[in-house]
Amino acid sequence: xxxxxxxxxxxxxxxxxxxxxxxxxxxxxxxxxxxxLQFFRLRQYAVREVIYAEGEPGVFVSVVRRGLVKLTLYxxxxxxxxxxxxxxxxxxxxxxxxxxxxxxxxxxxTPVELCLMPRDVVDERVNTVPDFARKVMAEWHxxxxxxxxxxxxxxxxxxxxxxxxxxxxxxxxxAGGRCPLIGREDMGALLGIxxxxxxxxxxxxxxxxxxxxxxxxxxxxxxxxxxxxxGRRGPANASPAP
Amino acid sequence: xxxxxxxxxxxxxxxxxxxxxxxxxxxxxxxxxxxxLQFFRLRQYAVREVIYAEGEPGVFVSVVRRGLVKLTLYxxxxxxxxxxxxxxxxxxxxxxxxxxxxxxxxxxxTPVELCLMPRDVVDERVNTVPDFARKVMAEWHxxxxxxxxxxxxxxxxxxxxxxxxxxxxxxxxxAGGRCPLIGREDMGALLGIxxxxxxxxxxxxxxxxxxxxxxxxxxxxxxxxxxxxxGRRGPANASPAP
DNA sequence: CGGTTCATTGATTAACCTCAACGACCGTGG
DNA sequence: CCACGGTCGTTGAGGTTAATCAATGAACCG
Numbered sequence: 228x229x230x231x232x233x234x235x236x237x238x239x240x241x242x243x244x245x246x247x248x249x250x251x252x253x254x255x256x257x258x259x260x261x262x263x264l265q266f267f268r269l270r271q272y273a274v275r276e277v278i279y280a281e282g283e284p285g286v287f288v289s290v291v292r293r294g295l296v297k298l299t300l301y302x303x304x305x306x307x308x309x310x311x312x313x314x315x316x317x318x319x320x321x322x323x324x325x326x327x328x329x330x331x332x333x334x335x336x337t338p339v340e341l342c343l344m345p346r347d348v349v350d351e352r353v354n355t356v357p358d359f360a361r362k363v364m365a366e367w368h369x370x371x372x373x374x375x376x377x378x379x380x381x382x383x384x385x386x387x388x389x390x391x392x393x394x395x396x397x398x399x400x401x402a403g404g405r406c407p408l409i410g411r412e413d414m415g416a417l418l419g420i421x422x423x424x425x426x427x428x429x430x431x432x433x434x435x436x437x438x439x440x441x442x443x444x445x446x447x448x449x450x451x452x453x454x455x456x457x458g459r460r461g462p463a464n465a466s467p468a469p
Numbered sequence: 470x471x472x473x474x475x476x477x478x479x480x481x482x483x484x485x486x487x488x489x490x491x492x493x494x495x496x497x498x499x500x501x502x503x504x505x506l507q508f509f510r511l512r513q514y515a516v517r518e519v520i521y522a523e524g525e526p527g528v529f530v531s532v533v534r535r536g537l538v539k540l541t542l543y544x545x546x547x548x549x550x551x552x553x554x555x556x557x558x559x560x561x562x563x564x565x566x567x568x569x570x571x572x573x574x575x576x577x578x579t580p581v582e583l584c585l586m587p588r589d590v591v592d593e594r595v596n597t598v599p600d601f602a603r604k605v606m607a608e609w610h611x612x613x614x615x616x617x618x619x620x621x622x623x624x625x626x627x628x629x630x631x632x633x634x635x636x637x638x639x640x641x642x643x644a645g646g647r648c649p650l651i652g653r654e655d656m657g658a659l660l661g662i663x664x665x666x667x668x669x670x671x672x673x674x675x676x677x678x679x680x681x682x683x684x685x686x687x688x689x690x691x692x693x694x695x696x697x698x699x700g701r702r703g704p705a706n707a708s709p710a711p
Numbered sequence: 712c713g714g715t716t717c718a719t720t721g722a723t724t725a726a727c728c729t730c731a732a733c734g735a736c737c738g739t740g741g
Numbered sequence: 742c743c744a745c746g747g748t749c750g751t752t753g754a755g756g757t758t759a760a761t762c763a764a765t766g767a768a769c770c771g
Contacts, residue, residue: 304700357596367609374616379544382624458546
């Protein structure tokens, strides 16, 4: 929160923003865009740094430009539960536009770069550009879809199934086909199982060759095999012939 | 889907709509309101009736005026998972505004009355009334909050805790302090546990006097005791002195 | 009054949690 | 340079919980 690197983005930065397609700025004329950019800030966060905390008042809605952010809540019994993973292109802190406070605790799982956009600026834009309002709604909806996917895919079934589905999820959403590497504790918090169980399952997958851990590449996995573990859709089981 | 009762709402109907506070119509002058109402439809649904199905294209965004609607998804392994319960005042089918298709299957758990609003009308209103756009976002955000609460409260902890938390949830959100009665199967689908386990826990609660079932009143429960089962927040447990 | 649906309960098995110990890795400071 | 403490992943043993398979009873409806 203190003296972290922070600067306004250039037009160049903006062009390369993973969020560009969602168009905070995409369909905006260059002069207008330049005007808006001066209000924005790029900021870096170190691994494990708290980006914001639940209940805290805030001013900036952010777009993830790089890295992986976990958004957590705490269950009634005090356990941490990860309710969303934000990756490049995702928006975090949208709830500020409603009541000015953060509804989650956001923590960097890898080195992270955010583009911070003042709530007022976003707000004004929602009011004046109907198309932009629609984009924001789409962004909002993405949160819903994500949370619901966590409910159906990552919070049901056996530990084996959940871990497999998490790997598929990471693979599918990971930037550049990269499947980001995350720790056992966080996996557990995502899946609603303990760290020990997670570790056992992951170790088992590795022994069976479904999976290997590469510090640089992230998880490298045999998607076909993982998919099979993740759960069948039809009535029968997958591998053995009838 | 066939010849179900359907009529446009009157101004009177509108005044008494549980959604009035969210203001699809609240801050709207009466003449304008009357103009819009002609496009709306009130429609009733019987218990267990499918209101819409996942993937289906749709035209109407709806507000629940009466009853209880479950929104379900199917997990990769085919099990039904309830991702949201919509009660009077809640909006369902908002996702139509993004891609014109329903993202859940909606089923009436009790007799239900909906106010159906054509997507185009809502759309046009979003474009012309910025305040309305904000209301829609708030509605969207309510879905997120709900889904996340399901993740943290209803998908973690023991079966006892989950059932207790579900009762508290129903009590808190139930219209008129009424805690709507739902079946064991649906409880299980909400909590990510089996019907049998749910039944055992509910039966146990009833034996212990935490809970009684009343066809008209819904669940009647000893909130203090249920809260205790639902889980402690502090470091120590609730009842016994140290 | 049969048939259907729903809740309940039992017996057994499988899955997971808890507590605990151990080793690998890493950065720090002697 | 190596010893130290920290964090993180792995693994084991034992206990608890919930899933599964199966049967029975209660309520409801035609």
